Amino acid sequence: MTRAELTEKIVAHKMLKGFKWSDVAENVGQSKEWTTAAMMGQMSMSKEQAIAAGNAMGMNFGDEEIGLLMSVPYRGSLDQQVPTDALVYRFYELIQVYGTTIKALIEEEFGDGIMSAIDFSMDIDRKEDPNGDRVVITLNGKFLPYKMY
């Protein structure tokens, strides 16, 4: 069994049983965003978290599966440089359109450096709106300045 096969197994299981990622997350004791990423094979869990996730989903993970959930994945959840899925592509489009803007504004405010994608958290929320509810995604990463040396 590879990590990709475990991801497929989890996704198929969810599809049939219909639990929510936020319920899994609550059992794991982390946010729904991080927990979903771990289920998708992009984050590594502790043994306790892996077992807790399995319990929440009604999946009784064996040793090999727990090992896979604990191991550090080779990250990259897409097999494409430019994503074809419409939902995922919109975020790629935002980088194409706003990439230089984001760079300009972060550097103006913080100086030369980057927003960390490692010391990082993300929230995905629904904001009700009479003209149609909105998706609100908050990216929160530590600013890391380039060092002179």
Next chain:
Amino acid sequence: MTRAELTEKIVAHKMLKGFKWSDVAENVGQSKEWTTAAMMGQMSMSKEQAIAAGNAMGMNFGDEEIGLLMSVPYRGSLDQQVPTDALVYRFYELIQVYGTTIKALIEEEFGDGIMSAIDFSMDIDRKEDPNGDRVVITLNGKFLPYKMY
């Protein structure tokens, strides 16, 4: 003069004069994110906005330049499918790592559809933190459901 040349001219001017994008934005009457994107050649301005931006930057735009700022750009601020700049790349990496997670959570919450990148706004903020200040970027887009027909 092409739109790209005007962008270079504006950026060079900013570099030498040192004004802030937020001051330009205030004069234009829009957010600093939208205004910077417009200066970077990714949004189209009204005539009044173009003139106001020029005044705020101390640039006296001619007719051709105003025309360029008013015209709808061919969007795409990068010349690369995968960006090489470290700051911009981190956002590409977030899509590679979190792409399937974002898809899973939006679809669980809203059903099948996308977050619009058109009916969309963005805020870039600094959040002070004793362990190092953080960049907080809020993406706010209307949910658009796939329609059956």
Next chain:
Amino acid sequence: MTRAELTEKIVAHKMLKGFKWSDVAENVGQSKEWTTAAMMGQMSMSKEQAIAAGNAMGMNFGDEEIGLLMSVPYRGSLDQQVPTDALVYRFYELIQVYGTTIKALIEEEFGDGIMSAIDFSMDIDRKEDPNGDRVVITLNGKFLPYKMY
């Protein structure tokens, strides 16, 4: 079983049995265009629609198959950036030839924005013509204006 395998199974079944997509669509209660896209793994169905489709095709879907038909697909029905199939390529060619024309005319008529590919419907029809019948495809998408903010 993956979604791709289910698509292959459905297509092979159609090939052997010879029913028409429009008959499936009628049973499902949606257009032939949307229904075919759903069969091809690009749209997600309700449980009732999945069962109705199965009945129309003489396929008795099991739980897993119904689950797959109900789940939101990772969209992208081709594995190629530039399609090699002659029929599909012609549409890619139209974008290469008419892309800037479509952009110019939509923006002249509606202002800066896009035609939605989500709030969207499509009709494919035959138009008889003594010089050879014609394919008439109507794309109908909501105009979404870029918002200033």
Next chain:
Amino acid sequence: MTRAELTEKIVAHKMLKGFKWSDVAENVGQSKEWTTAAMMGQMSMSKEQAIAAGNAMGMNFGDEEIGLLMSVPYRGSLDQQVPTDALVYRFYELIQVYGTTIKALIEEEFGDGIMSAIDFSMDIDRKEDPNGDRVVITLNGKFLPYKMY
């Protein structure tokens, strides 16, 4: 002067003068879609059409420019395999999502063959709608059957 430079000159002229493509088309005596494509360097005009277009735009074309408008272009209006512009990309997305659907439905209706992109016309229209006006694009191409030989 290259054909691309002439396109830029025409587009810049339109931006400053503000005439409409449909007015140019009326003077030329063809549809606004074909005429815009010709202006964009994707179709070749007769001498009379080139002169008529120049008159409608208030541009007094010289011999070289008329020659360029009459010559057959190397087609392809984008410099990218996957377009980055949001409006143009939506049509690429439609091919990714609906490519196999369009193929299935045309072949079911007409048999093995293609919709011609040469013996072809296109209409771009606005359809008023209380929920937001819609872009309606009609693609009309002769069906060409594969020949056995």
Next chain:
Amino acid sequence: MTRAELTEKIVAHKMLKGFKWSDVAENVGQSKEWTTAAMMGQMSMSKEQAIAAGNAMGMNFGDEEIGLLMSVPYRGSLDQQVPTDALVYRFYELIQVYGTTIKALIEEEFGDGIMSAIDFSMDIDRKEDPNGDRVVITLNGKFLPYKMY
């Protein structure tokens, strides 16, 4: 069984049995070029043609195989944008070297348009020559003029 697997089966069968494509073609009642392309999964056959081909090759096709031979393939017999096989590459090289020449001469003779790759036939012949026999390939396609509209 997929179409690609059937192609492999046919090719392996030919390799072991040693019949000639022209004999298959004669039984099918079409040219050796079209028949070989159909065997290679690039053309669709009638039921009678599929059975006749099987008989000529000494293969007793089952229902599923006949169905596959009758269905319209997703065309594209290579998995590469630039072919690595030496024989196939030479034709790609001819396009790279003579592409603009072919375009110039067809357009000079016929006006703006294309040579159809659908209403098309091909002959592959040997021409004896004391300096080494020659391959003579004749491409014969209907000229399709671009239409004004």
Next chain:
Amino acid sequence: MTRAELTEKIVAHKMLKGFKWSDVAENVGQSKEWTTAAMMGQMSMSKEQAIAAGNAMGMNFGDEEIGLLMSVPYRGSLDQQVPTDALVYRFYELIQVYGTTIKALIEEEFGDGIMSAIDFSMDIDRKEDPNGDRVVITLNGKFLPYKMY
């Protein structure tokens, strides 16, 4: 002046003066196919041929231009791996569709080897047809067998 600039100059001159490639070829004393390829920067001419071509086109070539026409070009007349021009693409499509067929038939007839693209000639002709005239292209290349050693 580069070879590409000379090609552009020749093409622009032809566009304005309207001579035919076959007339140039007659003066040069070679076929219209080879001569056009040489004009397009894909073949190298002798000094006499270069001067003869210039005379036929009414261009009085200088020493540098003659030198360029005599030098061996870096071949490749397109800047794209997959051509976007509709006319040129059809030939790429023929390789995608018929590549394995051509390979199978040449190897069945001649054994393992290739059709030379160097010891090669090409004819482009019009064949009248009541259903629409046809383009007939004859490719004629020496068969080169792979050698054992």
Next chain:
Amino acid sequence: MTRAELTEKIVAHKMLKGFKWSDVAENVGQSKEWTTAAMMGQMSMSKEQAIAAGNAMGMNFGDEEIGLLMSVPYRGSLDQQVPTDALVYRFYELIQVYGTTIKALIEEEFGDGIMSAIDFSMDIDRKEDPNGDRVVITLNGKFLPYKMY
């Protein structure tokens, strides 16, 4: 069994048994370079050669395997446009560095044309050297001049 699987089987067999390619070649009666290429699936053998190779390797080839060794392969032994293996890459690097030099020197000496990769042989030898032995590879291909026609 595919040709690629047979190659893997031969390579694994060699790894375990430890015979030398030159011994296989001697039994086959061809050079070690050609014989190894044939074993690697890049050249086609006669029936006698295939059987002789099997004997030399202690592999008793069945009919299907002999058929595969006799059939003409789809050439291209790498799955990459730019090879990642260090040994193979060095040859790619030589083309990048010396490509224009090789072109200049061959054309100066022979005129316009190419070195054949079909009427071609190669020798790979060791040359002893007190500073470290050297690999000496000799490429020997017939010069093929471009023909005027």
Next chain:
Amino acid sequence: MTRAELTEKIVAHKMLKGFKWSDVAENVGQSKEWTTAAMMGQMSMSKEQAIAAGNAMGMNFGDEEIGLLMSVPYRGSLDQQVPTDALVYRFYELIQVYGTTIKALIEEEFGDGIMSAIDFSMDIDRKEDPNGDRVVITLNGKFLPYKMY
């Protein structure tokens, strides 16, 4: 002036004056292969070599040009991953066809390691042959073994 512009200037000069690379090499005191590579911008010369080359070509290099000839180039003489020029492509094809063969034979003879492309020399010669003269290219590189550590 960039290094690429100097290369173009040298090549144009050679084209007009007609000297031979081997004469330049003799004056420089190195092989014709190394000297041509240096002229093509792929090797760096000493001051004396640069001046000697200039004298041999009848070019009186200025200080900037000599500086360019002395500086270490960013190597890579092609702008393409897969070369389109027919002569250069044949060498790319040899890597595709013989890459795994070369790897197998060098490793069998020398053990795990590579042929150096740095401690390397190349000879390009003509070998007369009644069936057509042959190009003989000898690649000579030090074997470098992988080190355990």
Next chain:
Amino acid sequence: MTRAELTEKIVAHKMLKGFKWSDVAENVGQSKEWTTAAMMGQMSMSKEQAIAAGNAMGMNFGDEEIGLLMSVPYRGSLDQQVPTDALVYRFYELIQVYGTTIKALIEEEFGDGIMSAIDFSMDIDRKEDPNGDRVVITLNGKFLPYKMY
């Protein structure tokens, strides 16, 4: 069993058993860097090393597995030109940012040449730091000068 499958088997085994690469290395008698690379399928071992590695990991390798560990791999541990994994990507980014700097400084110090990636060793160490421990990677390769010839 392929080499890639053996790598997966070793990695899965490590994940479940939890031994350390440095312990394997000690048993093998080489550095942890070289030994890990060998386990990952990028270096070839002697028979004794392969057996020692198996013992250290508690894996009793069979003949085929030992043969695979002894054979020279086709190098390249990633399937991507640009790596998507965050840890691996940072090293690609260093090449993008510092590539020209490394080139300039090595050439200034050593003259024209390269740092060998074959006569090469690497150390990966932890350096404690109150502001967060640091990864220290030392690359040590023989300088190889370009030779004139």
Next chain:
Amino acid sequence: MTRAELTEKIVAHKMLKGFKWSDVAENVGQSKEWTTAAMMGQMSMSKEQAIAAGNAMGMNFGDEEIGLLMSVPYRGSLDQQVPTDALVYRFYELIQVYGTTIKALIEEEFGDGIMSAIDFSMDIDRKEDPNGDRVVITLNGKFLPYKMY
């Protein structure tokens, strides 16, 4: 003047004047590695550093040039995904060969996370060796652990 043009100007100036990067660095008060990267357009300087660099190189920078040296660059010093220069490529090869090894060893030692390419320094040194001097490059980056949240 663009940043790329300034880089070219600095490099050309160095080539003619022959100062050393380490002397520039000493004047700037930073390491030779960081200073060279800044000169190459990959790091941003303070005003004092830019002036000090100019003095050390004997270049009297104007306001615009100082502005360019102070501005944050769009990073990426190569125009290629895979570098063609032999020296730079060796580092790309190290990632291909050792990428998974580096990942395995850092994660074993530090847990899940990355080595920062921002809080990072590099030393390039010569180590004398009787078998040929060696290039020693030390990469020193803060370990950044993935955070659960």
